[in-house]
Amino acid sequence: MKKLTFAYESQSDLRILNTGHGWKVEAPQSGSRLEGGPLGEDIYQLEQFHCHWGETSAEGSEHTVDGRAYAGELHLVHWNTTKYQSFAEAAQHPDGLAVLGVFFDVGNESNDEIEKIVSTLSEIKFKGQFTDIPDVIDPTTFLPSGLGYWTYLGSLTTPPCNECVIWIVYKEPITVTEEQLVQFRCLSACSGEAEEFIVKNYRPPQPLGNRALRECNA
Ligand SMILES: CC[C@H](C)CCC(=O)Nc1ccc(S(N)(=O)=O)cc1
Numbered sequence: 001m002k003k004l005t006f007a008y009e010s011q012s013d014l015r016i017l018n019t020g021h022g023w024k025v026e027a028p029q030s031g032s033r034l035e036g037g038p039l040g041e042d043i044y045q046l047e048q049f050h051c052h053w054g055e056t057s058a059e060g061s062e063h064t065v066d067g068r069a070y071a072g073e074l075h076l077v078h079w080n081t082t083k084y085q086s087f088a089e090a091a092q093h094p095d096g097l098a099v100l101g102v103f104f105d106v107g108n109e110s111n112d113e114i115e116k117i118v119s120t121l122s123e124i125k126f127k128g129q130f131t132d133i134p135d136v137i138d139p140t141t142f143l144p145s146g147l148g149y150w151t152y153l154g155s156l157t158t159p160p161c162n163e164c165v166i167w168i169v170y171k172e173p174i175t176v177t178e179e180q181l182v183q184f185r186c187l188s189a190c191s192g193e194a195e196e197f198i199v200k201n202y203r204p205p206q207p208l209g210n211r212a213l214r215e216c217n218a
């Protein structure tokens with residue numbers, strides 16, 4: 001496979017919202033480009049990023065490596081702007097979306113970029129609430145230093161689970177702290193006063209079936 005290349009913009013005032021299933025940062029970046037690797041000749045553009053976690057740090061990732069789960073997983077969601085006119089249209093095609101998955105390992109040093117997300121969560125405690133992240137966010141800082149990855153053809157991991165995703169999962173995790181994950185679990189799944197915490201929002205891996213998994217050791 002050709003090398004995967006990416007270029008992102010740094011943006012401030014990105015909107016973060018509580019979807020009821022977790023937090024999501026809307027980051028449509030016309031100036032961003034993800035290309036190469038398993039993506040053929042097409043260019044993919046960043047649309048949003050979000051993450052998945054578990055009720056303890058023993059679980060939380062949506063992919064597992066030889067059966068081992070990580071404490072969480074960040075998803076940078078891109079869509080094929082070479083072939084399609086909109087994100088929604090791209091989501092109807094097998095090569096429509098490209099999602100970069102980055103595993104979370106729990107460690108002692110907190111991740112500064114994730115901290116910019118965590119610092120806004122008290123303002124979006126309830127489903128439907130949103131706020132702007134004052135800090136400048138550079139998606140490149142979410143990526144690990146080692147750029148080796150696995151890739152396969154898959155789907156959205158939440159309904160409607162469209163089979164429209166070229167998955168690219170980095171082998172090397174990034175480090176977050178237990179405190180940062182604890183803050184994720186304080187988000188509420190409901191809009192009212194009732195508190196039902198979003199303690200876990202990951203979908204377990206599904207059978208590979210006859211799909212090929214490829215790897216690239218950048
Ligand atoms: C109509 C297009 C699309 C259904 C609109 C909603 C959407 O964007 N869903 C979505 C996006 C990413 C993931 S994941 N977790 O990265 O696989 C899961 C679900």
Ligand SMILES: [Zn+2]
Binds near residue numbers: 052075157
């Ligand atoms: Zn996801």
